Amino acid sequence: MKTTDRHYEREFVRTFFTSPAAVKGEDDSAKMTRKAAQLSGMQAPDVWVPDNEDATAPSMRDEGVQNIIDVVSEYGADFPGEIHPRIVWHRESPETRYKGFQQMKEIADPENGAVENLDGFVVPEVGDIDDWKKADEFITIIENEHGLEEGSLSMSVIVESGESELAMGDLREEMGKPSNNLQRLFLLVDGEVDYTKDMRAMTPTGELPPWPELRHNTSRGASAAGLIAVDGPYDNIRDVEGYRERMEDNRAKGMIGIWSLTPGQVEVANEAPLPPQEGSWLLEVDDREVELETEDGREVYEGDTVTLEEEDGEYVLEIEGDAQVLSEDELREELLDMTSYVPSMDDIVNSMEEFEAAKEAGKGAIAMTQSATLVIDGVEVDIEKDRMWDEATYQAAMTPIALFQDVYEHRPDQHDELEELYSEDVVERAVEVGSV
Structure with missing residues (x-):
């Protein structure tokens, strides 16, 4: 694979929405995953992540794999965004990495009916660049064993340690080497909670530090490697203004996307980067x-x-x-x-x-x-x-227009809402501008 041969088309991702793959104590453990799979319009994320790691109890993860297969097989073809399940992984645990490999292998098995609706996998807790290569190699093996096109499954990573933060600086040199398929990389996602733990950071209130350096470094690493940067979760889900302020600060760093924990956050984050209706x-x-x-x-x-x-x-x-x-x-x-x-x-x-x-x-x-x-x-x-x-x-002004055009092309389920927001005339002109 050449660096320019990545299979994904999106240049912007606004929303990265996780939902538990299996919920303990429910008659239908796939209830939340099934609900997420049926979101549409502004409540549907650009990237949906059925989460079989932190959001799913260890005792439920085998069931979580099956739930992902069942739900993605049933609803995935109609889901308007991309689907990237999050599997287990850890830079310091061969056993956990092997479990992640087994999860991806099962989910991607064509006989199970889900892989045709999958876009890739999210790999958490990565370490140095060699660890990224291990995950990439596992996905390459899975593609070959299942007869899938090599590079057809993308890989996104969650930056949750000092090691993975430093590894972003190695991407430009490593991507494109014949010894790896790191060109399959798609998203670089910040995970500030585990990053705080890894850095042994403390605040008087126990709240997370804002980590502007991490967000800057992730945005810079994504830009240098031709990838997309996404900020981590904003866990005060009732603080809508704080969420908006965080996104505004991120956009000034070139980081458009943010983790969303609820459909309400998805709706806010889908709309926030778009140019306003009124000046x-x-x-x-x-x-x-x-x-x-x-x-x-x-x-x-x-x-x-x-x-x-x-x-x-x-x-x-x-x-x-x-x-x-x-x-x-x-x-x-x-x-x-x-x-x-x-x-x-x-x-x-x-x-x-x-x-x-x-x-x-x-x-x-x-x-x-x-x-x-x-x-x-x-x-x-x-x-x-x-x-x-x-x-x-002119080129600087093109960035918000390019974002709008990317959304319009890849999210036809949002066309009516965009025309209601801006008017049909403005939408038509915004789609065409920049083509000369």
Whole structure:
């Protein structure tokens, strides 16, 4: 396999959803797996992981294997995302690795009817690069024993130790060697809980450290090796705003995907990376950005940290008790520095179409203007921001559009919801933009 010969087509993964392969004490131990397999639309993940490791008790794992086979055989063909069961593995336990091999071999046996609906396997608790190669070799053996095309099953790993974090730096050198099939790699997924344990880290409250370094390193490792990075679970499932903030921080690192523990988290994580339906103006206040309210075409600040008064042609702008007396031009410059604009999907598409038309006309760069009327304490101030668009700006703007196009291509079950969110016209234009 060449590095470019990977069998998967997705360039983006927003959601990585795990469900227990077998639940103890239930009349139907496959109840949760069966329910997950029937999700659709925004509640269905891009990658579904029937979990036969941490989410399934050791005494139930043999039953978990059979449940995965039964459920994926019955529902897998209609599941709108990809299916990647998680098996047992451990870098320090040959016995556990062998059990993982047996689980994958059974699940992938064509006679059991599930493999035609499988996309790959998730391997947890990997160690150094040699350990990754062991898992890869096992999958290669399984493909050959079952008469499957070599490389047809992808492999995703969960980074849960210092060893596996360092191993990501070896991928560029190791992938593509004839002695391995590491080109089958798909996702690099952070597992902060076990990573915290491996690092012997402690916090006063016992909560997990945020590990921004791990998330950065995983995103960098995925980018360098042509893979996809996914953040670990956010276990406070009721903290929707915290979940959104975590994803926003991740996206600034290039990490689009996140682990989801419930269908509710899946829905939030599926929508969060997409460009917003409406554009919004932000005002920086007290080291944070406050979204302004749009009223009658004006952008209104409704807080009390910033105040503004007009006196005899001059303006008194007070921020956290610090007052400045400014002329109209000085006030406008001050507010320009304090404001930023979050473009909507329609805004992004419009700007890209305008630049494409300019490029067709032989122009290498054009100015894009954003304007608004800000209202603070009833005082109106008109502002304008000019931004130069060149090819680099255009390519940067293409990232959220490429994400949308990837979703639109691979998740037809979400088409109606996307058209309801943006309108049919905007969706049609967003699918076409970037093709010139």
